[in-house]
Amino acid sequence: MSLRKPNRLPGAAPILRASAVEKTFESDSGSFRALSGINLDIEKGEFVCLLGASGCGKSTLLRLIAGFETATRGALSLYGQPIAAPGPERGIVFQDYALFPWLTVYENIAFGPRHRGLGSSEVKRIADKFTEMVGLTAFARHYPNQLSGGMKQRVAIARVLANDTDLLLMDEPFGALDALTREKLQEELLDIWKQTNLTVIFVTHSVEEAVVLADRVVVMTAGPGRIDSDMQIDLPRPRDVSSEAFNTVRRTITQKLSSNVSPTRPAAAVAAE
Amino acid sequence: MTNSADTQGLVTPGISSPGLVPRNAAFLKRLRKIGLALIAPVFMIALWSFLVHWTGTRLIPPPTDVVIMMWDFAFGGIYDDAFSASLPIHLWVSLQRVYGGFLLAVITAVPLGILIGRYTLLREMLDPMLSLLRPVPVTAWLPLSMIFFGLGPRSAIFLVFLGAFYPILLNTVFGVKSVDPKLFEAASMLGCRGSQVFRSVVLPAAIPSIFNGLRLGQGFAWILIVVGEMTGVPEGLGAVIMDGRTLSRTDLVITGMVMIGLTGYLTDRLIVLLNNRLLRWSPQHHVS
Numbered sequence: 001m002s003l004r005k006p007n008r009l010p011g012a013a014p015i016l017r018a019s020a021v022e023k024t025f026e027s028d029s030g031s032f033r034a035l036s037g038i039n040l041d042i043e044k045g046e047f048v049c050l051l052g053a054s055g056c057g058k059s060t061l062l063r064l065i066a067g068f069e070t071a072t073r074g075a076l077s078l079y080g081q082p083i084a085a086p087g088p089e090r091g092i093v094f095q096d097y098a099l100f101p102w103l104t105v106y107e108n109i110a111f112g113p114r115h116r117g118l119g120s121s122e123v124k125r126i127a128d129k130f131t132e133m134v135g136l137t138a139f140a141r142h143y144p145n146q147l148s149g150g151m152k153q154r155v156a157i158a159r160v161l162a163n164d165t166d167l168l169l170m171d172e173p174f175g176a177l178d179a180l181t182r183e184k185l186q187e188e189l190l191d192i193w194k195q196t197n198l199t200v201i202f203v204t205h206s207v208e209e210a211v212v213l214a215d216r217v218v219v220m221t222a223g224p225g226r227i228d229s230d231m232q233i234d235l236p237r238p239r240d241v242s243s244e245a246f247n248t249v250r251r252t253i254t255q256k257l258s259s260n261v262s263p264t265r266p267a268a269a270v271a272a273e
Numbered sequence: 274m275t276n277s278a279d280t281q282g283l284v285t286p287g288i289s290s291p292g293l294v295p296r297n298a299a300f301l302k303r304l305r306k307i308g309l310a311l312i313a314p315v316f317m318i319a320l321w322s323f324l325v326h327w328t329g330t331r332l333i334p335p336p337t338d339v340v341i342m343m344w345d346f347a348f349g350g351i352y353d354d355a356f357s358a359s360l361p362i363h364l365w366v367s368l369q370r371v372y373g374g375f376l377l378a379v380i381t382a383v384p385l386g387i388l389i390g391r392y393t394l395l396r397e398m399l400d401p402m403l404s405l406l407r408p409v410p411v412t413a414w415l416p417l418s419m420i421f422f423g424l425g426p427r428s429a430i431f432l433v434f435l436g437a438f439y440p441i442l443l444n445t446v447f448g449v450k451s452v453d454p455k456l457f458e459a460a461s462m463l464g465c466r467g468s469q470v471f472r473s474v475v476l477p478a479a480i481p482s483i484f485n486g487l488r489l490g491q492g493f494a495w496i497l498i499v500v501g502e503m504t505g506v507p508e509g510l511g512a513v514i515m516d517g518r519t520l521s522r523t524d525l526v527i528t529g530m531v532m533i534g535l536t537g538y539l540t541d542r543l544i545v546l547l548n549n550r551l552l553r554w555s556p557q558h559h560v561s
Contacts, residue, residue, distance in 0.1 A: 068458055088464040098455035102477040102554045112463040115473065143554040163463055 013080070014041035015167060015199050016065065021074035022224075023060055033224040034060045038074070040218065040227065044166075047193055047200045049214035051207065051257065057225020058203045062169050065201065066092045078167070088112060091160025092169040095176055097152040099144040105155050106131055106140040112163030130158040133192065150181035154188070161192070170202045174209070186212055190237070207254050211246060212239055217253060221260040229256055334524040342524040343531065356513070356525060364536065367498055367510040370426055371540075374433025374501075375494045382438050382490075383483060386445025387475055396446075403442070411436045411493075412500050419504055429501025429509070436497040437490035444489065448482025449475055481558040484548045488541060495537040510536075 021038040024031050035057040042048055050058040063069045064076055067086040076083045078090070086092075099108050110127035118126070131140050134154035144152055153173055160168060174182040190213065193200055204210055210217045214233055221228045231253070239246055318336050325335045334342075345351035349358030389396045411432055422428040452475060460466075460474045502511025510533050517525030545560045552558040 066462060086461040092462050094455055098459040115463060115465040115469060
């Protein structure tokens with residue numbers, strides 16, 4: 001069995017810590033509790049997938065970490081410092097890319113370094129390096145609307161990497177892509193993760209995607225959003241989606257997930273997915 | 274790294290297409306476009322000529338008389354009266370007033386629009402007043418403007434300013450309010466903050482809307498120059514039309530109208546040119 005509780009090196013400080021985090025959204029129609037009692041420690045270099053059905057608060061948790069929202073209760077800290085606002089050390093990649101449409105591929109990637117006030121030759125060196133890393137050198141002068149979805153997402157990834165991000169936050173980044181492109185980008189993301197010293201928090205609702213990518217899968221459930229289980233995935237990389245071991249893990253996680261979504265559903269139907 | 278499946282999905286509008294179309298096909302297409310655009314005006318001029326001759330009216334000159342008047346107005350040598358060869362001076366003062374008022378409107382309405390679009394507090398403070406003032410026709414300001422600025426060019430500039438102000442302001446506000454909130458998040462996550470956000474995100478994102486406003490505003494500016502130049506100024510295309518009316522010289526009136534139409538069209542093309550240059554990134558915002 002390749003599933004077990006996460007085991008930590010004693011004394012290793014987490015890069016990110018969420019303790020007793022609660023988030024309530026107030027609106028005219030009342031208040032909505034999106035997250036409750038979230039405790040989560042993430043170690044440097046980990047690849048963590050937040051997995052759950054829509055409405056389980058996984059994107060809200062990511063937005064809290066990014067600093068776009070503030071927690072109603074509890075605390076979020078990065079390297080021991082409370083998270084108060086968005087910052088370049090936490091780069092986020094959105095599902096719908098959010099590239100600046102008036103900037104070229106190159107200029108989008110140079111956006112962060114330029115706004116950090118680096119000299120122009122330094123900006124150029126960094127932007128060239130990351131444009132090449134995601135294989136878009138030939139498209140450096142293209143505008144986003146001239147690119148396919150997969151290429152846009154590569155630009156979005158390069159844009160945050162160029163900014164010396166050490167925590168990469170990804171909000172269902174490959175959800176809008178076709179299956180072939182998605183697979184390709186998953187591979188590339190893993191390559192980049194191995195090359196760099198990144199910590200990745202990756203939100204997805206696809207069990208397969210989580211098992212392909214993650215060291216650790218955090219399963220979340222809705223009403224209000226909380227953490228259901230936290231599992232280490234020890235499958236060797238690169239992972240073979242058709243292998244028996246892979247499918248055993250996938251089945252276990254799918255069952256965990258589905259028992260929360262619809263407890264009455266027979267396990268056989270779930271496994272057939 | 275770029276696999277074939279991904280590259281095939283690449284769309285490059287406006288980048289590879291010119292090479293695919295043979296040159297004479299493009300030329301024929303252009304010729305066809307010009308031809309189609311000429312049908313309606315030619316028909317209108319023919320109808321005008323026919324109706325003038327058929328009714329035998331003396332109030333409206335035939336098109337040929339207007340052409341002669343236009344020539345005399347531009348170059349002189351035919352009637353040799355007060356209006357001969359006076360086009361440059363009238364055009365020049367009208368352009369000065371139109372652009373005086375228009376630029377004044379741009380430098381006030383664009384920044385104000387950006388602030389109103391970005392700050393709710395300012396919007397809540399100013400929106401009701403602006404909405405109340407907006408339905409008041411600019412021409413209704415004429416008496417007040419004559420009191421404020423007297424009889425003369427400053428009154429005309431004020432009216433042009435008022436006319437151009439609202440379309441520019443409203444379109445700027447709209448453009449700023451409709452910036453994708455994700456772009457602000459992306460910018461803040463990349464370390465862009467404070468006043469940098471205006472220059473790096475708000476302004477470029479609102480440019481398509483702002484240009485809509487500029488084109489509308491400039492259109493209104495040319496409409497209002499005629500009204501503005503009714504306020505007793507001796508020169509300007511609007512003043513020429515008023516003089517023509519007083520002297521019952523309809524050929525002069527129509528000449529003035531044609532000149533305003535042509536100048537308005539050409540100055541609009543200038544904005545379109547700038548628009549297409551600044552909006553290279555967005556083919557759907559290109560104006561042909």
